Amino acid sequence: MSNNVPEATVARLPVYQRALIELVREGASSTSSEQIASMARVNASKVRKDLSFLGSFGTRGSGYDTGYLLEQIDRALGLDRSWPVAIVGLGNLGRALANSQGFSSRGFFLCGLFDVDPSILGSRIAGVLVRHVDEIGADPDRAASPAIGVVATPAAYAQEVADRLVAAGVGCLLNFAPRVLSVPPHVLLRYVDLSIELQVMSFYLSHRGAGPGVPAGSAISAAASLPHPVGMNAGA
Amino acid sequence: MSNNVPEATVARLPVYQRALIELVREGASSTSSEQIASMARVNASKVRKDLSFLGSFGTRGSGYDTGYLLEQIDRALGLDRSWPVAIVGLGNLGRALANSQGFSSRGFFLCGLFDVDPSILGSRIAGVLVRHVDEIGADPDRAASPAIGVVATPAAYAQEVADRLVAAGVGCLLNFAPRVLSVPPHVLLRYVDLSIELQVMSFYLSHRGAGPGVPAGSAISAAASLPHPVGMNAGA
DNA sequence: GGCTGTGAACCACTTCACAGCC
DNA sequence: GGCTGTGAAGTGGTTCACAGCC
Numbered sequence: 001m002s003n004n005v006p007e008a009t010v011a012r013l014p015v016y017q018r019a020l021i022e023l024v025r026e027g028a029s030s031t032s033s034e035q036i037a038s039m040a041r042v043n044a045s046k047v048r049k050d051l052s053f054l055g056s057f058g059t060r061g062s063g064y065d066t067g068y069l070l071e072q073i074d075r076a077l078g079l080d081r082s083w084p085v086a087i088v089g090l091g092n093l094g095r096a097l098a099n100s101q102g103f104s105s106r107g108f109f110l111c112g113l114f115d116v117d118p119s120i121l122g123s124r125i126a127g128v129l130v131r132h133v134d135e136i137g138a139d140p141d142r143a144a145s146p147a148i149g150v151v152a153t154p155a156a157y158a159q160e161v162a163d164r165l166v167a168a169g170v171g172c173l174l175n176f177a178p179r180v181l182s183v184p185p186h187v188l189l190r191y192v193d194l195s196i197e198l199q200v201m202s203f204y205l206s207h208r209g210a211g212p213g214v215p216a217g218s219a220i221s222a223a224a225s226l227p228h229p230v231g232m233n234a235g236a
Numbered sequence: 237m238s239n240n241v242p243e244a245t246v247a248r249l250p251v252y253q254r255a256l257i258e259l260v261r262e263g264a265s266s267t268s269s270e271q272i273a274s275m276a277r278v279n280a281s282k283v284r285k286d287l288s289f290l291g292s293f294g295t296r297g298s299g300y301d302t303g304y305l306l307e308q309i310d311r312a313l314g315l316d317r318s319w320p321v322a323i324v325g326l327g328n329l330g331r332a333l334a335n336s337q338g339f340s341s342r343g344f345f346l347c348g349l350f351d352v353d354p355s356i357l358g359s360r361i362a363g364v365l366v367r368h369v370d371e372i373g374a375d376p377d378r379a380a381s382p383a384i385g386v387v388a389t390p391a392a393y394a395q396e397v398a399d400r401l402v403a404a405g406v407g408c409l410l411n412f413a414p415r416v417l418s419v420p421p422h423v424l425l426r427y428v429d430l431s432i433e434l435q436v437m438s439f440y441l442s443h444r445g446a447g448p449g450v451p452a453g454s455a456i457s458a459a460a461s462l463p464h465p466v467g468m469n470a471g472a
Numbered sequence: 473g474g475c476t477g478t479g480a481a482c483c484a485c486t487t488c489a490c491a492g493c494c
Numbered sequence: 495g496g497c498t499g500t501g502a503a504g505t506g507g508t509t510c511a512c513a514g515c516c
Contacts, residue, residue: 010440046508078441201407244484245485281486295494
């Protein structure tokens, strides 16, 4: 198997994994591509083709053994190890991330939290000490150095933070700042961008027969552009 | 133009928009596909092809007028209106979202916040009253009804919340819960899934060298700093 | 008979290369 | 000459349809 797995397939493996965890929990000892597909809301041949990139783990005529398949997917995803993650920027979002299940779940652990705000430096979030951004990569202990860096700073600082994380040796960057970043080619960069998601939705809403959108010039949208918008007035 | 814009193109328009806002702020009155491309980290023909789906806004030989192009992109994205957004689930993540720039920015406004926790019902977050989930869609005022619903609840409640938002008439759902949702075909569903992002990164870390960009086994990728997984076989 | 694994057809998006226009 | 706009070629991913195996 190894390396020729399409990116789109990789992104679906965690979804199959979740379906399998659910099935195992329910006590189902075997399953089918059809069943996984319906849980993952994709079609069955996609499931079969995706799994075939990892190997052939099923039995013709009867399906897949849930536990075994789950193991294989976990192994393919590299979840038989734990990757150290550092979060930079501990505003509302960064703190929410630090406290979220995602990082404490199997496969990952928080190895560092960084910010510049003196009022939180030295405190602990999710049990981890908050250090100054200048200390990124300063720890001589290799095992304390992050494999994954999460950027949750304001947009203006995102590139500099990314540069520091790269210098500290991260292999992957997950960027929550609304900013295009530049990283060397050996670093995998992924974006989670709320404003892009919203704008894509706006596109579809406005190209799908007039929905409940409020014209931009109206009082309501003027209010909406203030820091603390209050919605709901009479509509257009 | 209208509706035949590829989804991949739609997702890049906000990035071009950002680049143009930056250019306008710098006072640049005109620009080129090459310049936009370098700011968006894509290649120039992609920019030209993407823009050509919206119309032909440039001038051969000289480029694009920044202000005019920005206007056209905003119009294509439907940002000449403001869309009402409701957030359901006001834990750490939901609160961070409610307070984030994304929603108060041009094009969107918070029209409702919903939860079930009695200790926050009736309070205000980002200036908006927190109401009980049962009140989703209960408001007879059509303008108060959300066009976009954001699901930020624990996974277990996500499907039920999605159903309620759909019943209340949302056209789009943005799901932050680690759960596959089922919605009717007329509703646009998008996911922001931290654990998928992390697991994709785990895949690339453990298949290092296979990542996009650097061929497997190359000197660069082998030399490219340390892998730091911790522990093996962390039992399922 | 039933379900997996997979070549082949298909489709969406990207990239190329150049015609068209300033 | 320079840069846009766009057919055409190329690429990656999805879906089909069926051979292979239990």
